[in-house]
Amino acid sequence: MVGIETSDDAAVYRISDEIALIQTVDFFTPVVDDPYTFGQIAAANALSDVYAMGGIPKIALNIVGFPNCLDPEILGEILAGGADKVREAGAVLTGGHSVQDDEPKYGLCVTGFVHPDKVLKNCGCRPGDALVLTKQIGSGIINTAVKADMASPESVREAVAVMTSLNAKAAAVMAKYPVNACTDVTGFGLLGHCMEMAKGSGVTFEIGVRNVSLIEGSAELAQMGLVPAGAYRNRSFTESGMTASGIEEYYLDLLHDPQTSGGLLISIPSEYLDAFTADLTSAGIGTEISVIGTVKEKEDVYIRLI
Numbered sequence: 001m002v003g004i005e006t007s008d009d010a011a012v013y014r015i016s017d018e019i020a021l022i023q024t025v026d027f028f029t030p031v032v033d034d035p036y037t038f039g040q041i042a043a044a045n046a047l048s049d050v051y052a053m054g055g056i057p058k059i060a061l062n063i064v065g066f067p068n069c070l071d072p073e074i075l076g077e078i079l080a081g082g083a084d085k086v087r088e089a090g091a092v093l094t095g096g097h098s099v100q101d102d103e104p105k106y107g108l109c110v111t112g113f114v115h116p117d118k119v120l121k122n123c124g125c126r127p128g129d130a131l132v133l134t135k136q137i138g139s140g141i142i143n144t145a146v147k148a149d150m151a152s153p154e155s156v157r158e159a160v161a162v163m164t165s166l167n168a169k170a171a172a173v174m175a176k177y178p179v180n181a182c183t184d185v186t187g188f189g190l191l192g193h194c195m196e197m198a199k200g201s202g203v204t205f206e207i208g209v210r211n212v213s214l215i216e217g218s219a220e221l222a223q224m225g226l227v228p229a230g231a232y233r234n235r236s237f238t239e240s241g242m243t244a245s246g247i248e249e250y251y252l253d254l255l256h257d258p259q260t261s262g263g264l265l266i267s268i269p270s271e272y273l274d275a276f277t278a279d280l281t282s283a284g285i286g287t288e289i290s291v292i293g294t295v296k297e298k299e300d301v302y303i304r305l306i
């Protein structure tokens with residue numbers, strides 16, 4: 001039902017009229033120093049693509065690269081972090097595969113299920129939709145600042161809370177509404193993922209940049225130039241399809257900051273917006289919800305920042 005054509009979050013295969021299988025894989029090198037926290041983040045990130053398709057994760061397999069020279073206890077902690085997140089998601093961890101590697105790497109291959117009529121692609125946005133983001137952004141900038149010893153403890157705590165939190169509760173609320181499209185915000189940054197959705201849907205996104213929720217300190221750090229290289233790659237991807245008059249350069253960097261285990265970006269008919277955001281709030285998702293813009297009929301650009 002979903003293949004690689006529109007760079008969606010996962011593959012979807014119809015098994016019967018009642019059930020479709022969702023398949024995805026994701027793994028990366030450590031983004032934080034603490035091994036248990038890294039395991040949690042990598043697992044939350046991999047599980048997220050199932051939620052972004054409207055599904056529920058059921059089975060997970062570990063993917064591990066680990067150097068011989070490091071204490072195996074570190075690997076034990078990474079795996080414990082991952083296992084705890086898989087358990088929290090209500091899925092089962094059934095094994096995995098490891099190889100010797102120069103640098104630690106960890107992630108999951110995840111299988112989930114969804115009703116074939118409830119599959120959420122990244123390209124179904126319709127004019128009149130509201131755009132809702134379920135986590136604050138800036139984790140890439142905070143991670144970059146950590147390496148330079150420039151991030152405050154509050155910023156680090158908030159970034160870790162954002163990256164380790166599952167998109168499960170937001171996805172459960174989403175399943176009760178006639179949502180038109182969804183993706184999760186990861187490596188392409190907020191505007192990179194907006195660009196994919198708008199292009200795929202043949203619409204224009206009007207984004208109110210000051211409405212986007214930010215991790216404490218990320219704007220100040222972006223202003224100081226603590227921006228990961230990926231943000232500049234993401235900017236070159238959106239450049240030709242976007243107008244951003246009057247928006248400061250550092251703010252554009254921030255909106256293109258590659259996210260690790262970011263929130264869901266949801267396109268929902270505006271008549272449901274108030275009930276939807278109220279439901280998200282009462283579900284206690286633990287991260288900041290922001291209504292970042294609206295979907296318009298296709299203009300000469302795919303994204304217009306205001």
Ligand code: CO
Nearest residue numbers: 009049184186
């Ligand atoms: Co994704």
Ligand code: CO
Nearest residue numbers: 025026049186
């Ligand atoms: Co992914």
